[in-house]
Amino acid sequence: MTFEELKKLLSFSESASVEARWILDENLSDSDIYKIIERRKIGEPLSKILGHRGFWRGDFIVDENVLDPRADSETLIQAVLEKFPNKNHSLRILDLGTGSGCLLISLLMEYPNATGVGVDISQKALEIAQKNAIKNGVAPKFILSDMAKLPKDLGAFDIVISNPPYIPTKEIETLDKNVKDYDPLMALDGGEDGLKFYRIIAEKAPAPVVFLEIGKGQEKEVQKIFEEKKWRLWGAKRDFSGIIRVLIFKKDL
Numbered sequence: 001m002t003f004e005e006l007k008k009l010l011s012f013s014e015s016a017s018v019e020a021r022w023i024l025d026e027n028l029s030d031s032d033i034y035k036i037i038e039r040r041k042i043g044e045p046l047s048k049i050l051g052h053r054g055f056w057r058g059d060f061i062v063d064e065n066v067l068d069p070r071a072d073s074e075t076l077i078q079a080v081l082e083k084f085p086n087k088n089h090s091l092r093i094l095d096l097g098t099g100s101g102c103l104l105i106s107l108l109m110e111y112p113n114a115t116g117v118g119v120d121i122s123q124k125a126l127e128i129a130q131k132n133a134i135k136n137g138v139a140p141k142f143i144l145s146d147m148a149k150l151p152k153d154l155g156a157f158d159i160v161i162s163n164p165p166y167i168p169t170k171e172i173e174t175l176d177k178n179v180k181d182y183d184p185l186m187a188l189d190g191g192e193d194g195l196k197f198y199r200i201i202a203e204k205a206p207a208p209v210v211f212l213e214i215g216k217g218q219e220k221e222v223q224k225i226f227e228e229k230k231w232r233l234w235g236a237k238r239d240f241s242g243i244i245r246v247l248i249f250k251k252d253l
């Protein structure tokens with residue numbers, strides 16, 4: 001099948017060109033491609049059909065147990081690289097709500113001397129994260145834990161990174177089908193106002209610097225939550241669409 005033919009078949013998708021190129025790169029038979037298109041038509045994301053997706057410089061296995069890594073989340077990687085430009089830095093990184101591991105693994109790929117711990121409440125997500133670490137040639141530690149009740153012997157960290165669930169519970173029903181039907185609810189639900197996990201992180205983060213992904217328009221409320229816990233804003237970074245996507249806080253521990 002040619003690129004143009006495939007793009008036409010995918011015309012229902014906003015990213016028909018990108019998806020057509022991605023499918024062709026998989027070297028599939030035409031009959032497999034037709035099956036993929038049928039699944040795409042009912043809203044299943046291409047990454048979940050193919051079982052993997054590119055993020056930053058890596059390739060990540062994804063399934064129904066992990067959030068599909070978003071291009072916007074690469075903003076957090078850029079923010080860390082800007083604040084810690086020395087790639088030889090032996091950064092100790094804690095990732096709260098690691099999911100597929102895409103953030104932590106991407107940073108370990110950038111900083112060869114860094115070490116990392118990824119925490120998630122989902123055992124199934126951690127199994128995917130572990131496979132992704134091996135696939136991308138890095139070796140973080142993964143720990144099954146509620147981020148509100150972190151083990152006391154977790155160790156010391158230079159930075160905490162987190163893309164926590166941040167959708168207010170009531171808004172989940174209104175999300176696009178490709179999100180609400182295919183990303184785990186546990187990865188989306190940020191409690192009544194969407195800010196539950198920011199309160200936990202502001203209270204518990206065991207590091208002097210925190211990099212957070214936030215939802216559109218949450219910056220003022222998240223800043224207030226952190227300032228109440230004696231953190232000061234150290235930076236903010238916009239995503240590809242110009243939305244403030246990452247906040248950075250600092251604290252004297």
Ligand SMILES: C[S@@+](CC[C@H](N)C(=O)[O-])C[C@H]1O[C@@H](n2cnc3c(N)ncnc32)[C@H](O)[C@@H]1O
Binds near residue numbers: 070102146148
């Ligand atoms: C929005 S996803 C982010 C996944 C990944 N870090 C990324 O950026 O693609 C949030 C993750 O937090 C995890 N999570 C939800 N509640 C949690 C809790 N109480 N403690 C630890 N992890 C939690 C979910 O299982 C999910 O993997």
